Amino acid sequence: MAETAEEIKARKERERDELYALDISGVEWHSAPGTEEHEERVEIAYLPAGAVAMRSSLDPGTVLRYTEAEWRAFVLGARDGEFDLEPAPHNGGLAAQ
Template sequence: MAEAEDKDVKARKEREKDELYALDISGVEWQSAPGTEEHEERVEIAYLPGGAVAMRSSLDPDTVLRYTEGEWRAFVLGARDGEFDLEPAPGNGGPSAE
């Protein structure tokens, strides 16, 4: 029975994603962090219906990622909790491996 429920959840999530990416977002209002200039590289987000969020880079505005309300909430909470505070790898601004 649990396997059938897992399949149902997976199918529902796929439908949600399909619907999310089918939305016309040509008229959304993109927002970026306060204090960033128009010419600076920055992350921009737009709020979509149902609590969903779209995100893009100002340098590549045609590539847009879309997140359901649950996915966005999980990302924001994870970021606040430090889940994405990665240590730089050696050679990428981190300490050199000796």
């Protein structure tokens, strides 16, 4: 039997609550190869059940957490170019250029 929209919402809220209740004080944070400790970078940590935590090296106290399904969807979308930056008219181009 398929879940109703309300059941899916309740399950997702429960998953989120469980994920944020995890003690991650001892996790190992990883960043892209070639980045230096003093550089601004995105760091990730692998959590139980395939979940992932993500933070900025400049703000290590703010941590986002993703279920395995959310992380997989994000990574596949990034690989597919869904998050590629478009030139912004107000600054004449990409922020990274």
